[in-house]
Amino acid sequence: xxxxxxFLRLPNTIMSTKHNLHRELFNFNTSMEQxxxxxxxxxxxxxxxxxxxxxxxxxxxxxxxxxxRFLPASLVYSKLEEIINNxxxxxxxxxxxxxxxxxxxxxxxxxxxxxxxxxxxxNLMSLKSCITLRATQVAIMTMMKPNAYLNLNYLLDVLNIxxxxxxxxxxxxxKNVFKSLETLGLISEWEYKHPATKSAEVLPEHYxxxxxxxxxxSSKEVDNVQAQADDTDNKTMTVEESIKKRNDYYEHTExxxxxxxxxxxxxxxxxxxxxxxxxxxxxxxxxxxEPIEEKVINPSxxxxxKLKKVxxxxxxxxxxxxxxxxx
Numbered sequence: 001x002x003x004x005x006x007f008l009r010l011p012n013t014i015m016s017t018k019h020n021l022h023r024e025l026f027n028f029n030t031s032m033e034q035x036x037x038x039x040x041x042x043x044x045x046x047x048x049x050x051x052x053x054x055x056x057x058x059x060x061x062x063x064x065x066x067x068x069r070f071l072p073a074s075l076v077y078s079k080l081e082e083i084i085n086n087x088x089x090x091x092x093x094x095x096x097x098x099x100x101x102x103x104x105x106x107x108x109x110x111x112x113x114x115x116x117x118x119x120x121x122x123n124l125m126s127l128k129s130c131i132t133l134r135a136t137q138v139a140i141m142t143m144m145k146p147n148a149y150l151n152l153n154y155l156l157d158v159l160n161i162x163x164x165x166x167x168x169x170x171x172x173x174x175k176n177v178f179k180s181l182e183t184l185g186l187i188s189e190w191e192y193k194h195p196a197t198k199s200a201e202v203l204p205e206h207y208x209x210x211x212x213x214x215x216x217x218s219s220k221e222v223d224n225v226q227a228q229a230d231d232t233d234n235k236t237m238t239v240e241e242s243i244k245k246r247n248d249y250y251e252h253t254e255x256x257x258x259x260x261x262x263x264x265x266x267x268x269x270x271x272x273x274x275x276x277x278x279x280x281x282x283x284x285x286x287x288x289x290e291p292i293e294e295k296v297i298n299p300s301x302x303x304x305x306k307l308k309k310v311x312x313x314x315x316x317x318x319x320x321x322x323x324x325x326x327x
Contacts, residue, residue: 006039006042006043006069006070006124006125007042007046007121007123008038008041008042008045008121008122008124009042009045009046009049009114009119009120009121010119010120010121010122010144011113011114011116011118011119012116012118012119012120013113013116013118014113015120015144015145017151017154020109021090021091021109021110021113023158024089024090024091025140026137026140026158027089028133029133030133031072031130031131031132031135031136032071032072032074032075032079032083033083033087034133034136034137034140035070035071035124035127035136036071036075036083036084036087037087037089038124038127038140039064039070039071039124040084040087040095040102040104041091042124043059043102044057044059044092044102044104044106045114047059048106048114049114049115052115055105056094056103056104056105057103057104057105058101058102058103058104059101059102059104060100060102061077061080061097061100061101061102062100064080065077065080069125069128070124070125070126070127070128077100081097081098084096084097084102085097090107090109090110091106091107091110092104092105092106093105093106093107093108120143120144122140122143122144123143126139126143126186127139127140129184129186130181130184130186132177132180134159134173135177135180135181135184137158137159138150138155138177138178138181139181139186142181142186142187142211142213143213146213147211147212147213148210148211149205149208149209149210149211150208150209150211151207151208152171152174152192152208152209153207155174155209156170156174159173159174159177161173161174174192174209175192178190178192178211185214186213186214187211187212187213187214188213189211189212190209190210190211190212191209191210191211192208192209192210193205193206193207193208193210194206194207
């Protein structure tokens with residue numbers, strides 16, 4: 001498993017809302033419990049898929065609570081042990097923790113799903129910024145099924161939206177979750193589609209939350225994008241504009257590698273900034289100095305009167321006094 005990252009190998013069959021284990025993925029009371037379960041499931045799945053051993057297996061939780069992990073910073077080992085030891089989930093026949101070592105064995109019905117070929121890789125580090133349980137769960141759902149939709153009734157049920165609220169209020173609760181995911185950058189856009197009026201025709205896309213996922217960037221891409229963000233105005237850009245800006249940045253960087261510039265870092269930062277005005281801005285990468293055209297006066301064609309040769313400063317002064325120019 002890659003350093004500082006936790007990937008959950010989730011079988012495609014489990015991602016189906018009709019599968020009997022699907023709802024168990026979200027049967028938790030807090031965001032912390034949900035994240036701990038996903039972390040344990042990710043580690044256990046990676047081990048089982050690799051060795052396919054029968055019986056109880058183990059893995060260490062050392063590093064689970066490091067700052068660069070996705071679990072909440074407020075989680076301590078005593079709480080981690082409490083959550084795991086009290087976890088009663090049909091994914092496992094055995095699940096316990098002692099002395100920072102987790103012991104597990106998958107249930108028979110989940111073992112059948114784990115060894116299947118079709119699966120989705122979910123980067124759990126994306127959940128680090130999710131604070132609430134609902135935001136965490138919907139983020140998982142959107143990663144399970146990228147660029148798709150989620151049915152309204154399904155979300156009302158799984159997210160346990162208060163049934164005492166009016167229908168519009170219950171829908172608003174879900175909308176707030178999608179707004180938070182968009183703010184966190186986990187989805188790029190979303191829309192709840194429904195009939196315009198009560199008497200309007202109900203179309204297949206109605207009563208569904210449609211969304212598009214934000215492309216997951218590598219750590220190098222994230223660093224580059226962050227470096228650009230530090231030097232630009234805080235303005236909203238479309239996905240296409242963001243991609244174009246990134247490509248332009250890489251193109252400029254490649255140009256710098258080909259020219260002899262001592263302070264490349266200075267120029268790399270400079271090309272990301274838009275000039276305050278056109279005046280005073282020089283494109284050093286494409287700058288070619290044009291020769292200055294000099295005007296030469298031909299004395300033979302000039303209408304100026306000829307000066308007499310003088311031998312002293314006083315004589316020159318007197319000569320200039322008598323000189324008349326046609327202006």
